[in-house]
Amino acid sequence: MDLKDKKIVVTGGAGFLGKHVIEALVARGVLRDRVFVPRVEEYDLRTREACEKIVQGADAVIHLAAKVGGIGFNREHPGELFYDNIVMGVELIEAARKAGVKKFVGIGTVCLYPKFTPTPFKEDDIWNGYPEETNAPYGLAKKALLVQLQAYRDEYQFPGVYLIPVNLYGPGDNFDPSSSHVIPALIKKIWEAKQERRPFVEVWGTGKATREFLYVEDAAEGIVLAAERYEKPDPVNLGSGMEIAIRDLVLLIARIIGYEGEVRWDATKPDGQPRRMLDTSRATREFGFTAKTDFEEGLKKTIEWYTKNKS
Amino acid sequence: MNLCGKKILVTGAQGFVGTAVVASLKSRGVLDENLLLPSFGEYDLRTREACEEVMAGVDVVIHLAGVTGGVTFHRAHPGSIFYDNLIIGVRLMEAARKARLAEADGEAQAGVKKFLTAGSMAEYPATAPLPYKEETLWDGYPDLVHAPYAVAKTMLLAQAQAYRVQYGFNAIHLLLTSMYGPGEKDDFVIPSLIRRMVDAKRRGESFVEVWGTGKPTRDFLYVEDAAEAIVGAAERYDSPEPVNIGSGIETPIHALATTIARLVGFSGEVRFDPTKPDGAPRRAADTSRARVFGFSPRTDLESGLRMTIAWHLQNRS
Numbered sequence: 001m002d003l004k005d006k007k008i009v010v011t012g013g014a015g016f017l018g019k020h021v022i023e024a025l026v027a028r029g030v031l032r033d034r035v036f037v038p039r040v041e042e043y044d045l046r047t048r049e050a051c052e053k054i055v056q057g058a059d060a061v062i063h064l065a066a067k068v069g070g071i072g073f074n075r076e077h078p079g080e081l082f083y084d085n086i087v088m089g090v091e092l093i094e095a096a097r098k099a100g101v102k103k104f105v106g107i108g109t110v111c112l113y114p115k116f117t118p119t120p121f122k123e124d125d126i127w128n129g130y131p132e133e134t135n136a137p138y139g140l141a142k143k144a145l146l147v148q149l150q151a152y153r154d155e156y157q158f159p160g161v162y163l164i165p166v167n168l169y170g171p172g173d174n175f176d177p178s179s180s181h182v183i184p185a186l187i188k189k190i191w192e193a194k195q196e197r198r199p200f201v202e203v204w205g206t207g208k209a210t211r212e213f214l215y216v217e218d219a220a221e222g223i224v225l226a227a228e229r230y231e232k233p234d235p236v237n238l239g240s241g242m243e244i245a246i247r248d249l250v251l252l253i254a255r256i257i258g259y260e261g262e263v264r265w266d267a268t269k270p271d272g273q274p275r276r277m278l279d280t281s282r283a284t285r286e287f288g289f290t291a292k293t294d295f296e297e298g299l300k301k302t303i304e305w306y307t308k309n310k311s
Numbered sequence: 312m313n314l315c316g317k318k319i320l321v322t323g324a325q326g327f328v329g330t331a332v333v334a335s336l337k338s339r340g341v342l343d344e345n346l347l348l349p350s351f352g353e354y355d356l357r358t359r360e361a362c363e364e365v366m367a368g369v370d371v372v373i374h375l376a377g378v379t380g381g382v383t384f385h386r387a388h389p390g391s392i393f394y395d396n397l398i399i400g401v402r403l404m405e406a407a408r409k410a411r412l413a414e415a416d417g418e419a420q421a422g423v424k425k426f427l428t429a430g431s432m433a434e435y436p437a438t439a440p441l442p443y444k445e446e447t448l449w450d451g452y453p454d455l456v457h458a459p460y461a462v463a464k465t466m467l468l469a470q471a472q473a474y475r476v477q478y479g480f481n482a483i484h485l486l487l488t489s490m491y492g493p494g495e496k497d498d499f500v501i502p503s504l505i506r507r508m509v510d511a512k513r514r515g516e517s518f519v520e521v522w523g524t525g526k527p528t529r530d531f532l533y534v535e536d537a538a539e540a541i542v543g544a545a546e547r548y549d550s551p552e553p554v555n556i557g558s559g560i561e562t563p564i565h566a567l568a569t570t571i572a573r574l575v576g577f578s579g580e581v582r583f584d585p586t587k588p589d590g591a592p593r594r595a596a597d598t599s600r601a602r603v604f605g606f607s608p609r610t611d612l613e614s615g616l617r618m619t620i621a622w623h624l625q626n627r628s
Binding site for chain 2: 047076079081082083086087091094097114128129130136137140141144147148150151152154155158
């Protein structure tokens with residue numbers, strides 16, 4: 001689908017990922033006033049009415065709006081994370097179907113993978129076990145939307161696609177420690193420790209868990225490419241093909257920031273999923289997406305953004 | 312939990328299983344005035360408003376309402392089956408969770424104390440080892456024909472578990488086997504066989520044709536036993552883990568067909584058409600977890616079939 005002359009609804013368009021997706025759309029010649037971003041103050045997408053309103057006249061819907069948080073937030077709010085995400089997605093997909101939307105991009109999460117998936121994670125393995133307990137309600141709520149899109153394609157020929165992004169990072173992320181994910185949490189902790197000359201930082205878990213990180217601009221590019229070129233029911237991983245232990249991530253961020261204090265591990269706090277690394281070949285094969293940003297470069301840009309914008 | 316004296320909401324009360332559950336509740340002494348039995352015509356439970364309205368003053372929810380049918384129905388409507396079953400269950404449980412009783416001193420207490428969701432053995436992975444054990448529920452994808460229905464139901468288990476952790480909400484999930492008995496719709500195997508054999512006998516036909524090889528096995532549970540299990544779980548099962556509700560006995564389709572023929576008095580041939588699909592090769596449930604709350608089925612297959620045939624002759628011929 002050529003997006004240039006289309007009316008596109010981007011839910012969550014004002015958020016971390018959303019802002020970058022809009023930039024990617026505009027860079028392709030999509031007119032900014034043809035992109036509608038429903039604001040949460042006006043539209044509660046957990047209601048059928050709001051979903052039906054926002055899809056009126058839309059050609060394409062990119063559904064990024066979600067209730068999210070890091071590991072701590074997930075442990076404390078599993079009920080809300082399940083309910084908000086599943087109801088929003090299910091009602092929006094149904095509303096889009098009834099409104100005759102011609103392309104729907106659903107966004108899953110690496111959290112939907114089974115806890116012990118063999119690495120690199122292949123899309124064909126998503127159903128082979130229960131997700132890691134700390135993020136299971138969130139992962140499952142999003143996973144349901146894949147089943148809905150496949151069922152709708154089957155019954156209604158509804159043109160929905162589904163992407164599975166790995167952990168995102170980059171400028172514009174949430175740095176609030178009560179809900180942030182690991183990279184912003186570490187950047188803030190280590191930066192503040194350096195400013196205040198603290199002799200050590202305390203980090204959650206054992207440091208042994210591994211993660212793959214995708215720079216947010218790359219994720220945005222992958223999403224827009226899928227919206228333009230991908231027409232199949234099979235889910236597609238969006239990743240960068242790297243894997244780093246949390247222990248090494250901490251050392252890398254400390255080196256970039258110039259913090260030389262000690263790192264102490266609080267093993268009473270959870271590690272989350274033991275390993276994460278995606279097989280990214282389907283995205284390359286199906287719609288030509290490959291992540292471009294070098295990890296250390298991406299971290300530097302993120303840290304720079306944080307130091308300029310933190311107040 | 313003693314159900315007498317509690318206000319009990321039963322969704323799907325007019326349906327096949329619902330009717331038997333209501334009878335079971337009444338036989339335990341639950342009074343009519345304490346039974347809330349909304350019909351689809353009165354309340355469209357796919358809407359938040361209807362779910363909140365029916366929840367007023369409720370202590371216990373037995374959620375049986377759903378949209379299902381035979382294989383042809385599932386093949387034709389995977390989308391609407393997913394949407395209807397999921398949105399009704401999720402909105403109903405959220406309405407129950409939020410429902411508060413206004414207390415005299417203004418402090419609201421949790422209204423709904425127990426929420427029972429009716430799942431299905433269709434939720435098991437297509438390649439789950441037999442007999443089905445609840446621990447293996449998450450280890451693979453359900454069979455493709457029923458997957459949207461199955462996933463919509465399994466999401467209620469996920470919701471129940473998340474709500475128990477965050478809100479201390481007491482919601483449980485039962486995995487019900489194939490049920491049969493008076494009131495069952497014709498597109499399922501037992502009523503379909505009964506109807507066709509009764510008709511064939513009346514018309515003097517020499518054979519009845521059954522789809523498949525006859526080799527697949529199923530765990531059949533008489534609906535009154537299922538109703539007892541549901542009510543027993545509402546009273547006594549409070550675990551976050553799902554629980555199988557079945558007879559624990561595997562019956563091959565060919566044995567089922569010959570038994571029905573004998574009970575109906577059809578003396579013609581039962582022919583199997585192996586060019587037609589069999590469905591899953593075996594279904595058998597490990598039913599030991601249900602013994603935790605004292606459930607043990609009372610009706611053997613032959614007795615259950617007799618009662619079902621009698622009902623059919625009275626109501627359908």
